[in-house]
Amino acid sequence: MIKNALDGSIAYVELYVSDAAPALDYFTSRFAFTPRATAADRSSRSTLLVSGSARLVVTEPRGHEGPVAEYVAAHGDAVRDIALYRDDVRAIVRRAVLAGLSLYTPPAADPVTGTLSAVLGGFGVLRHTVIERPVPGRDLGVPPGFAWRSLPAVPHGGPWPLRLIDHIAVCLPVGALEPTVAAYQYAFGMRIVRSERVEVGATAMDSHVLRDADGLTYVMAEPDPTHEPGQIDQFLQVHGAAGVQHLAFLTDDIVAAVRGYGGRGVGFVSPPPDSYYGALAARVADAPELAAQLADLRETGVLLDRDQDGELYQIFTTSPHERDALFYELVERQGSEGFGTNNIVALFEAREADLNARSATVGA
Secondary structure, X not given: OOOOOOOOOEEEEEEEOOOHHHHHHHHHHHOOOEEEEEEEOOOEEEXXXXXXXXXXXXXXXXXXXXXXXXXXXXXXXXXXXXXXEEOOHHHHHHHHHHOOOOEEEEEEEOOOOOXXXXXXXXXXXXXXEEEEXXXXXXXXXXXXXXXOEEOOXXXXXXXXXXXXXXXXXXXXXXXXXXXXXXXXXXXXXXXXEEEEEEEEOOEEEEEEEEEOOOOOEEEEEEEXXXXXXXXXXXXXXXXXXXXXXXXXXXXXXXXXXXXXXXXXXXXXXXXXXXXXXXXHHHHXXXXXXXXXXXXXXXXXXXXXXXXOOEEEEEEEEOOOOOOOOOEEEEEEEEEOOOOOOOOHHXXXXXXXXXXXXXXXXXXX
């Protein structure tokens, strides 16, 4: 079973953004995250956001100099850090270095909490802050390494909370997939649970799904250079390096979430053609309870897949960020731990259509 962030591997995900105001508005007013704390130093300002077990740290530069300003100038709004809980930080660091990952900050105890952490390089320009796992039942409260100031709890919630980060989708350049997967297997004890080759029109990509014992899941993909450039190539060009293409958030009722968040201003990709739902109707003809959902799924554009364990519902958002590289996904799982084999082409066709529509608007 995929676990939550506190009980599992993900401590938080940090986004570097050029301007925090629209990003915070997107996550709080539209996606119902709750701000919990702020922190600042001479060159940057951060805000901790919480929804269920999902924790985001949104960091913006203060001025035009400093590491955050340099990062967003080069890569745009992007995921900078996937912070991980681990039982043995020092052992992880040793294996990561042997696997070829960079060591930015060696293991050290936080002067306030005493929590041990280290900072490693990951794929592309991403980094991993590796944090000593708290004892069961103990929440660290706020991530170590920031001078946090608590904010009064003013929830922006609706009845469709985002429970946790379900998985993280990663775009890699040609030739990087296998060595990156091998490094993450050795350094972080991950295993390949699924491999896919996806062809969308004239484009193609190869991917591996990696998962650790706590449920942390990466979908890592690289483009096939023998085919036309596609959305993986577009991400790499705009972002300028390997990185996170989208974060997928788990919700308990995806149809209600799409209607609710859509009403609050979250954009979702255009629904698939009627032929998708015609084929879906045939796939669920033996399950009246699923067939009864088809009208709601068609209306909201939500996709449905089944496997031996149950059902998976999913939909992509449009990107709220200026460079249109990073976007998000909503997922509902009713037993399934898969990634929508029957939905992959439809999802990526929707993303390709969204990119094409935006390019046409910009060029008009």
